[in-house]
Amino acid sequence: MDRYEQVRFSTLENEIPLVAQPDTAGIKLTDWIRSNKTLIDDRLEKCGAILFRGFEIADQQAFAEVVEAISPRLLQYIYSSTPRTQVGDRIYTATEYPANQTIPLHNESSYQRSWPLRLMFFCLQPAEKGGETPLADSLKVTNRIDPAIQQKFLEREVMYVRNYEPGMDLSWQRVFQTTDKREVERFCHENEIEWEWKTIDSLRTRQVCQSMARHWTRGERIWFNQAHLFHISSLGERTREALLEIYREEDLPRNAYYGDGSRIEDGALETIRAAYLAETVTFTWKANDVLLLDNMLVCHGRTPFKGMRKVLAAMTDEYRMN
DSSP states (O other), X not given: OOGGGOEEEEESSSSOSEEEEESSTXXXXXXXXXXXXXXXXXXXHHHSEEEEOSSBOOSHHHHHHHHHHHOSOBOOOOSXXXXXXXXXXXXXXXXXXXXXXXXXXXXXXXXXXXXXXXXXXXXXXXXXXXXXXXXXXXXXXXXXXOHHHHHHHHHHOEEEEEEEBTTBSSOHHXXXXXXXXXXXXXXXXXXXXXXXXXXXXXXXXXXXXXXXXXXXXXXXXXXXXXXXXXXXXXXXXXXXXXXXXHSOGGGSSEEEEETTSOOOOHHHXXXXXXXXXXXXXXXXXXXXXXXXXXXXXXXXXXXXXXXXXXXXXXXXXXXXXX
């Protein structure tokens, strides 16, 4: 038997992720992927998440080669919503929120009109405790959301409002990866983002984006936005009240509305968050695990953790809404 065929597929406690694990040691993940691209594409389209475990992959450079083997169309993390550090050519750290915070489930860049179709994570060092990357089947999440709420969002879409102030949240220089205001304006113009320089170094942007999107090959309509993350209610009551003592609502670092600028009902957001929670599944990271996601079929997050945790991320294959 060819050594590259000696890989079994199984699941852990849940339907996702599908686990690809070699029966023998010493199989290099990059080589196996290159020899089995059709198989990987087929399995990913069916289940949305594959965890590669037990393969030979030692470091960041090896991960970069794995990503290239999956797809050479790597993306830069521009117009970001969370802090990350670039550690290689379009290779980044996973979101650098404090260890005691939860990152709610979301589809990567679903607050934009373009997004990566595939997302990859590489666990160099699992946390001492916690630090899982929870997942959820996006179709199951969609089916849990009240059809009336879906229809309202579908008709109105979602408006994301962001304010960039020195010393608060992410700076516009970091988000747009430039210190040139003309480059910021060019990016906004090309991506249909309204912008306004409030002062010499503070910026406000508005963008209306999809609430749902059809999967690029399967054609199924999927809940695909980040209203539940951008809305101020995601921060908790105490933080919300503290921010509103400092800022007018229109000046908050980030917020979400219906596309016509009207407020999203708290009850709708609670229903949406409950749908994500009900479909959440977790697995425990092991060193040298690689997780491949179809970014539309499966959403992801992060649990709080203790100890050192080092997970790298890469995005490939840009898809742009018409």
